[in-house]
Amino acid sequence: MPGSTPRSGASFAHRTVAASAAEAIRRKIFDGELKDGEPLRQDVLAAEFGISRTPVREALVQLEAExxxxxxxxxxxxVAGAALSSIEETFELRELLEPMLLTHSAPHLTEADYRAIDAVLKEYSAELRSQNVRRWGELNTKLHAMLYARAGRPQTQAIVDKLLAASDRFTRLQLLLTDGLERAEQEHAEIARLCRGGAYAAAATALAQHIRAVKEALVALAAKR
Amino acid sequence: MPGSTPRSGASFAHRTVAASAAEAIRRKIFDGELKDGEPLRQDVLAAEFGISRTPVREALVQLEAExxxxxxxxxxxxVAGAALSSIEETFELRELLEPMLLTHSAPHLTEADYRAIDAVLKEYSAELRSQNVRRWGELNTKLHAMLYARAGRPQTQAIVDKLLAASDRFTRLQLLLTDGLERAEQEHAEIARLCRGGAYAAAATALAQHIRAVKEALVALAAKR
DNA sequence: TAACTGTGGATTTTATACAATATACAATCC
DNA sequence: GGATTGTATATTGTATAAAATCCACAGTTA
Incomplete structure (x- = not known):
């Protein structure tokens, strides 16, 4: 097992052991390795990662907040799989909050902001074609965060950040629908274009529709299984 | 469970030391005792509460997630006071989320739920007259939580809970405007009445107006100083 | 048999001890 | 003098040990 030698390789991706433990457990849950309702024993996890229980506890507290x-x-x-099953609620919240953020942020976006956004959109397209799914989720989160950066609403942004993180896994899933891929790319570009042109209300509407479209695609996908 | 068990001393309302430490620190932040940007030293807090650093660390991790x-x-x-600084943002979010929750929850409220709500409303009135401001905040939070309990949206509810906690300090302030006091009481009763009568849309509208009214009163109050 | 009680073991929670890291400040070098 | 490096100290992060709590189950009693 990977535990005999605590090398500074992938095991030290984070600056603290607690953070990397949280990341590892999170991944296990997302990947379904840990099923819903399954108990998480501190000493078992500690032994598995080759660390003590203290950072494991901190990781669990973090994950509980999530x-x-x-x-x-x-x-x-x-494991509280309920959080995973409520895709609909997550997207419902996004549909409510993100257009609001965009409405407030867009008028204050600078030319530099738009250039940065364009850069992300470009990399985004490139990565999409290269099937690099993981990176795609990161870029998606980054893009949204950039769009809302000038809203002057740190609380709301913090909430949306968490929602985006929770969505990540599912958006990647939705990517596998090949038409979802191109559609998202188009819609993102369209939203950016509308903002730049000053059509803020239209951009907000487009964003809401974009989120709703992804949600419905996911719900349909879930129903089919 | 609105049990008749007489609440034991406020000293240890929680089941773990870490939880009560979190509660204590949270209160210090809300009350402004700890200012924005102020560093929180683990050993200082531990000494102050007469506990070790371990539960203090857990409390801090919890608070970071919040x-x-x-x-x-x-x-x-x-201290990340940014989350507190903007009353307007907090109430803007409430105005957006709470009516949505109510719309989903109200149709599923049972007769027992309504009886519990009425009980809170009653105690609420009594406490208002007795000028017990702190208890008032608790009841307010409880009332809102009960109204949204059947919405089947745990994530949203968790967010709103935090918003309510953040609002607490300000709503208490607003209480001091004597007309704000009676007005809130009336509006709460009105909302409950509308829900019971099946006028869910009207109830949601009333709720939104209620929140907006409190927000505007607070903004006006802040401007006057 | 059914309900109750206490006891043992497992697990979590807290305390204490130790290691790693950052910050401040003095000494050194150019 | 200014920048850099080294050392001391404070603070955080982790490990390990002690205390508190829960849970199952055997034994007792009516």
Whole structure:
């Protein structure tokens, strides 16, 4: 097992052990390796990662805040798959919050901002064609964050950031529908274009439709399985 | 469960030390005792509460997830007052999210739910007259939570819970405007009445207006100072 | 048999000890 | 003098040990 030698390779992607433990557990949950309702024993995880229980505990607390696990005092942590099953709620929230953010942010976006956005869009297209799915999720999050940067609403942005992180896994799924891929690319470009042209209301509407389209595609996909 | 169990001393309302430490720090931030950007030293907090650093660390991790503090690896935690600074943003979010929750929840509220809500409303009125401002905030949060309980949207509810906690300090302030006091009481009752009568859309509208009214009163108050 | 009680073991929670890292400040070099 | 490097100290991060809590189950009693 990978634990005998704690090399500074992939195991040290983060600056603290607790953070990388959180990342590892998160991935296990996303990948379905840990099923819904499954209990997470601290000592087991600690042994598996070759670390002590203290950072494991901190990781679990973090994950609880993200809604991925549920901690009951003195009883332990269990996987809260509910957070995953509620794709609809996540997208419903995004549909509500993101257009609002865009409406407030777009009028204050500078020329430099637009250039940065264009750069991301460009890389985005390139990566899409190269089937680099993981990177795609990162870029998607980055793009949205950039669009909302000038909204002057840090709280809302923090909430949306979490929603985007939660969406990530599903948006990647949706990517596999080949028409979803090109469609998203088009819609993103369209939204950026509308913002640049000053058509803020139209951009917000387009964004809402974009999010709704992804949601419906995912719901349909889930129903088919 | 609105049990009749007499709440034991406020000293240890929580089941773990870490949780009560989080609660204490949270309160300090909300009350402005800890100012924006102020560093939070683990050993200082531990000494102050008479506990070890371990639960303090867990509390800080929790609070970071809530956006109340920012933790930089190996540097420590600082108060992230940005989340508090904008009353307007908090209420803007509430205005957006709460009516949505109510719309989804109200049709599924049971008779027992309504009885519990009425009970809170009653205690609410009593406490208002007794000028017990702190308890008022708790009841307000509880009332809103009960109204949204059947929405089947745990994520959204979690977000709103945080917003309510952040609002608490300000709503207490607004209470001091004597007409704000009676007005809130009336509006709460009105919303409950509309829900019970099946006028869900009207209830949602009333709720949005209620939140907007409080926001505007607070903004006006802030401007006057 | 059914309900109750206490006991043992497993697990979490907290405390303490140790290691790693960052910051401030003095000494050195150009 | 200014920048850089080295060292001291403070603070955080991790490991390990001790205390508290829960859970199952055997044994007792009516």
């Amino acid at each position: 809604g991925l696990v549920r901690i009951e005092p003195h009883k332990g942590a269990v | 956006g109340l503090v920012r933790i930089e690896p190996h540097k420590g935690a600082v």
